[in-house]
Amino acid sequence: MAGKKRLSELSERLSEPSERLGGHSERLSEVGASVTESGLNLPGADTVLVCASGDLADGGDGIRFDFERDDKIVPAFAIRHGGRVYAYLNRCAHIAMELDWKPGKFFDAEGEYLICSTHGALYAPESGACRGGPCRGAALSRLNVLEAGGKVYIRKG
Numbered sequence: 001m002a003g004k005k006r007l008s009e010l011s012e013r014l015s016e017p018s019e020r021l022g023g024h025s026e027r028l029s030e031v032g033a034s035v036t037e038s039g040l041n042l043p044g045a046d047t048v049l050v051c052a053s054g055d056l057a058d059g060g061d062g063i064r065f066d067f068e069r070d071d072k073i074v075p076a077f078a079i080r081h082g083g084r085v086y087a088y089l090n091r092c093a094h095i096a097m098e099l100d101w102k103p104g105k106f107f108d109a110e111g112e113y114l115i116c117s118t119h120g121a122l123y124a125p126e127s128g129a130c131r132g133g134p135c136r137g138a139a140l141s142r143l144n145v146l147e148a149g150g151k152v153y154i155r156k157g
């Protein structure tokens with residue numbers, strides 16, 4: 001009986017509107033899911049595996065990967081900042097050059113900004129917005145990240 005009650009409680013909780021689930025996002029991420037404004041997100045056919053969560057240290061080296069956009073394969077990268085994973089096309093907003101001065105080196109010396117190795121443009125890691133240098137008013141092209149079950153995925157498209 002106790003098992004039956006528990007199952008029904010769980011079912012009730014899973015059918016709650018996404019706004020109410022928002023407060024439980026930390027717990028859900030522990031069991032391998034994440035919550036966004038659009039509701040419960042899980043990896044599926046529309047996602048591509050990039051790396052293990054543990055491969056990305058906060059403010060540390062990024063992971064380079066190829067991404068398909070508009071029928072072209074383009075370079076991209078993922079980094080971790082403030083505990084969250086962000087991903088962008090690896091293309092400076094000043095001139096279409098890759099940012100990293102050595103493979104995976106996207107952060108400045110303080111681990112505060114993403115920096116372009118060519119002319120020193122600085123980008124906010126959490127948004128890709130230019131914060132200094134010749135990229136003023138522009139931004140990196142951001143990709144949609146999903147971190148679930150100890151893995152980092154990118155949504156296609």
Ligand code: FES
Pocket residue numbers: 092093094095096097116117118119120121133134135
């Ligand atoms: S190419 Fe990146 S700052 Fe100029």
